Amino acid sequence: MSKILLWIGGIFLAFGLVFGGIGGWVWWSDRDLANNGTHTQGTVIDLASSRDSDGDVTYRPVVEFLDASGARQEFTGSVGSSPPSFSRGEKVEVIYDPWSPEQAMIDSFTTRYLLPLAFGGFGLVFGGIGGGLLLAMIRRRQIVARLKASGLPIQADFKQCYLDTSTRVNGRSPYRVVAQATHPATGKLASFKSDPIWLDLTTELEGRTVKVLVDPARPKRHFVDLSEWVSEDEEA
Structure with missing residues (x-):
């Protein structure tokens, strides 16, 4: 992302x-x-x-x-x-x-x-949008870094890897992995969506589990760890 x-x-x-x-x-x-x-x-x-x-x-x-x-x-x-x-x-x-x-x-x-x-x-509008997106990028990187350092790891069942057509870069749309597991903070079944990637991992992940790092204090914050299958160059 x-x-x-x-x-x-x-x-x-x-x-x-x-x-x-x-x-x-x-x-x-x-x-x-x-x-x-x-x-x-x-x-x-x-x-x-x-x-x-x-x-x-x-x-x-x-x-x-x-x-x-x-x-x-x-x-x-x-x-x-x-x-x-x-x-x-x-x-x-x-x-x-x-x-x-x-x-x-x-x-x-x-x-x-x-x-x-x-x-x-026009400059204010475009600059504001661009600056907001860059701030969102920085914020997401900070959250992921904290989750990697101190997030609670859980295993979630792979559900699907879908093409995210809401986003396009150079005519291409990235994929996202969706997995489900019981959230340790809420005790309820939750879906976890990965950051975008340039690979369709359906074949590789079918019937398997993926590691998800969650923030118990903020249940909506999570990071689906796909590093086993996705290199940095293949991250969107």
């Missing part, structure tokens, strides 16, 4: 860092332009349309303005919407770089903060 959590958690965390980095860079760039740029008034002269893969059309404003030297400048807004947020002929506040007037943006909350908030939000 540690390897799967490491793989999936690492992917989510990487995506989170990328999205968060893009959001931070866009926010910093817009903030720098807002603090050091020149303010003027522009006019929406057109609406540039684009169609996404679902066929939905969004519109971005095309704005013209005169820079400090009186030269005409034109730019297309970075944020599109449907229906359009602006109309042709509408006057808008513009911020532009006096050294590179083609670097300009509409001075509005949507233009300045929507993209940083969107990318930052």
Whole structure:
């Protein structure tokens, strides 16, 4: 399970860092332009349309303005919407770089903060999921280490080795072993599920027992010890 959590958690965390980095860079760039740029008034002269893969059309404003030297400048807004947020002929506040007037943006909350908030939000979600999975991996390793060191060993009857299709890594799903035995802490018949592995052990374990390490203080905590049949490379 540690390897799967490491793989999936690492992917989510990487995506989170990328999205968060893009959001931070866009926010910093817009903030720098807002603090050091020149303010003027522009006019929406057109609406540039684009169609996404679902066929939905969004519109971005095309704005013209005169820079400090009186030269005409034109730019297309970075944020599109449907229906359009602006109309042709509408006057808008513009911020532009006096050294590179083609670097300009509409001075509005949507233009300045929507993209940083969107990318930052995606980064927070993906990063949170990835970080949570990695923390779960670390926690599981700590529990297994304690069970191996001081867990109560019992012998459980093998019941099945099934394909866990709820998890997929590179198109593959791992297997899990299920065994049953009377739990020493509760006195009741309990099922014990192994961490995922890349082997189908049905033939090897049919009619046999497997060692399970349990925590008497926390009956739900257990570790199915398959080290006799599974190498570290075959652990998922």
